[in-house]
Amino acid sequence: GQQVMQIPQYQHVQEGEDFTTYCxxxxxxxxxxxxxxxxxxxxxxxxxLVKSGEVKKQKRLTFQFGEAKKNSSLHITATQTTDVGTYFCAGREPGGSYIPTFGRGTSLIVHP
Amino acid sequence: DARVTQTPRHKVTEMGQEVTMRCQPILGHNTVFWYRQTMMQGLELLAYFRNRAPLDDSGMPKDRFSAEMPDATLATLKIQPSEPRDSAVYFCASGLVPRWTGPGANVLTFGAGSRLTVL
Structure with missing residues (x-):
C-alpha cells in the first residue's frame, strides 16, 4: 500500500531561523x-498542490510539489513562535479510494 | 465557518467500560473519517463513511471498536470494552471526497477531538 514518509520527526530552531520539512x-x-x-x-x-513542479506561497511558507509528484516540501522563512506545531503532509494516489494517506508529521519547536 | 463538532472533549474511564464518541460532520460533506492520534503511531485512520455507508474500517480493532453513522448529522465511534491502550485523542473529520474542483475540494475539516484516558 501507499506510504508517506516525513522527515524530520522533530526540528528545534531559534526564532528567526528557517525550517523545512520533507514528504x-x-x-x-x-x-x-x-x-x-x-x-x-x-x-x-x-x-x-496538484500540478507537477507546483510552488505555492503563503506569506513566509513555501510549498513545493516535486516534478515526479512523489515528494513535497514545506519551507518556513524566519520562523516565529506562532509557527510552533506539527506539520502533516497527506497524499492521494491517482484513482483508488481518494482517501489521503497522512505522514507522521514534523513537530516544529521554535525557541525565542 | 462551518465546524465539525465532537463530544465529549475529554473522557476518563476505567478499563472495561463502554465509551461512545460522537461527531457532527459539516452539513453537505459526503465523507466522514475517524482517526486516532497517539505519540507512538501518529494519525491512524480507523474508519470512514461515504454518504453514510461504511467503506473501510480495516484500521479498527474489530473485536472492541465499532463505527456507525445512523444519520447524516451523526457519526459514532464506540469502544466496548475499553482498555488502557485505547487512551488517545480521537478525531472526526469530514469532507467532500472525491471532488475534482471547487472550493474545499477534497479538504478534510477536523473536529477538536475527544481525548480518551482509560485507567
Whole structure:
C-alpha cells in the first residue's frame, strides 16, 4: 500500500531561523495536502498542490510539489513562535479510494 | 465557518467500560473519517463513511471498536470494552471526497477531538 514518509520527526530552531520539512511517497501522487496542528489542537488544512513542479506561497511558507509528484516540501522563512506545531503532509494516489494517506508529521519547536 | 463538532472533549474511564464518541460532520460533506492520534503511531485512520455507508474500517480493532453513522448529522465511534491502550485523542473529520474542483475540494475539516484516558 501507499506510504508517506516525513522527515524530520522533530526540528528545534531559534526564532528567526528557517525550517523545512520533507514528504516522500512510495508511489506517484495525484495531489498532496499540508495540514498544521498546534499543540493541543487539531489538524487544520493549509494548502493543496496538484500540478507537477507546483510552488505555492503563503506569506513566509513555501510549498513545493516535486516534478515526479512523489515528494513535497514545506519551507518556513524566519520562523516565529506562532509557527510552533506539527506539520502533516497527506497524499492521494491517482484513482483508488481518494482517501489521503497522512505522514507522521514534523513537530516544529521554535525557541525565542 | 462551518465546524465539525465532537463530544465529549475529554473522557476518563476505567478499563472495561463502554465509551461512545460522537461527531457532527459539516452539513453537505459526503465523507466522514475517524482517526486516532497517539505519540507512538501518529494519525491512524480507523474508519470512514461515504454518504453514510461504511467503506473501510480495516484500521479498527474489530473485536472492541465499532463505527456507525445512523444519520447524516451523526457519526459514532464506540469502544466496548475499553482498555488502557485505547487512551488517545480521537478525531472526526469530514469532507467532500472525491471532488475534482471547487472550493474545499477534497479538504478534510477536523473536529477538536475527544481525548480518551482509560485507567
Amino acid at each position: 516522500n511517497s512510495s508511489t506517484t501522487l495525484s495531489n498532496i495536502q499540508w495540514y498544521k496542528q498546534r499543540p493541543g489542537g487539531h489538524p487544520v488544512f493549509l494548502i493543496q
